[in-house]
Amino acid sequence: MNITLDELQAFVTVVDSGSITAAAQQLDLTISAASRTLGRLESKLKTTLLRRTTRRLELTEEGRVFLQDARAIIASVEGAEEQMAARRERPSGRLRIDAATPFMLHVIVPLVQGYRERYPHVELEFNSNEGIIDLLERRTDVAIRIGRLKDSTLHSRTIGSSRLRILASPDYLKAHGLPKNRNELAKRSLLGFSQPESLNVWPLAGADDEPYRITPTIWSSSGETLRQLALAGAGIVCLSDFMTERDRREGRLVQLFPRQTEDVRQPISAVYYRNTAISSRIVSFVDYLVEAVKGTEFAR
Template identity: 45%
Template sequence: MKTTLEELHTFILIVDKGSISAAAEDLNQTPSGVSRTLTRLEKKLGITLLRRTTRRLNLTNEGERFLQSAREVIQALENAEEAVGSKNVLSGTLRIDSASPFILHSVVPYLAEFQQLHPEIQLELFNSERYIDLIENRIDIAIRLGNLADSSLHAVSLGQSKRRLVASPRYLKARGSPKSVEDLQNHTLIGFTDPRELNHWPLKNNGSDRYPIKPHYAASSGETILHMARNGLGIACLGDFMTIKERQSGDLVPVLQGACVEQKEQIHAVYYKNAQLSLRAGVFIKFLKSKLKNAL
């Protein structure tokens, strides 16, 4: 092997930090020393990995491909180290990404218990309302709701969550409860700015099982919509994982239950197929799946 682990690690760090100087600071080295390591790696490979400009560094096409392979090598080494270490002590950083509502309602409540089981694992949580590139953002696991379209991702099912219409008692007292789907035309409806398909509510409607709405209020985050509904602004359609506490407390009540169609949103933990799943990532997925089994 021509390259060394030090060179791979330095290359990855330069990309992740965005500059040679930032990587040097993290490595406690001089920028010139880090630059020499990068140049040495490029000479060994016979390719240019990064284009240097006065303002930024840009990966070449070869650099992008090599970066992915370099990450896999480092990940494989970490897996090997974990495998030969104590089976009861997993360590390292685990980066998890999902939409804010799922993180808040279905991950955060279980973090304390997970930390007690695995105190040496450091969790970093990221909130992305839209799908992101896992490798570019150094995400180990992304938790995604709905249908998966990216065939490059390996998916592990965590369960499914039913969508239903809800409103606050205050709103229904002021405006009355809708008796039919047609009555929704006389009510204030809260929907999504994106994705638009979430504004097709699971209701029986003229032979169809979808009822397209035109929201009076719209938001990009389900968490914002939850707060709007809880504060009496209108009727919303949300996943059960978000509203279970509010429905149990009576802060939100189901609407038009007789007209609702059973529609469950799939929930998956995803990662790239060509990247080995670290032991700590596998442990977290198994842990979260066991918790959601009784919560969804």
């Protein structure tokens, strides 16, 4: 039968990217070459792996079963390559990292140059998603997650924790005044999250000891969008220190209710698959991230 690794990689890439055209771009092939490679694989297996329609590609039942084996074979080969690289104490290959946009921009991006100087043979691929992704489906090696972890199938390592604070710009406060209590706050323009809803519970203590859940005036799924809105004077926001520390230090955002704000912190973790050997690439990046944030405000 003599199935090749290139054929397996082409099949997996077509499935992950959703089209032969997108797969060809990722594999640096022509569309016809990618299509021929996929056809050659199906011919060797004497079965149809993908149904082709005018709008999309769909896995057959045989394709679903074979996809698992193909991924396992590719992972095994990559693992063997990584072990050899680790023996030479030189992590190498592509490392795919996923994080929410604010963490990517405010924490990871400033560290990239230093990491690349230390590990020049690692190729970095960054992707930003505001929600929880399936690491296998998105072909992600390590993801940074903020908040409590629920997925027990993943390894995790704590990076740190970051405190939540209620903030507004000086321009907003000049125009609308400083709210004196929770009742006044509820009447203001509040910037909140469309998902997850739990982020609309603000760490503001009250006489009734009940959590203070806001109803946003402006909603967004992105913490960075909410930060920019707050900086523009659009309203009051509750955000994590890792993305607002510099804004507070330089006076662009001012903390409200400092005495009434409870010390609520969001845990920050690096997660990766439990059922695979930890690659030297993952170890190098997570170790570097932990070392780089040690001693900073959000690492405590």
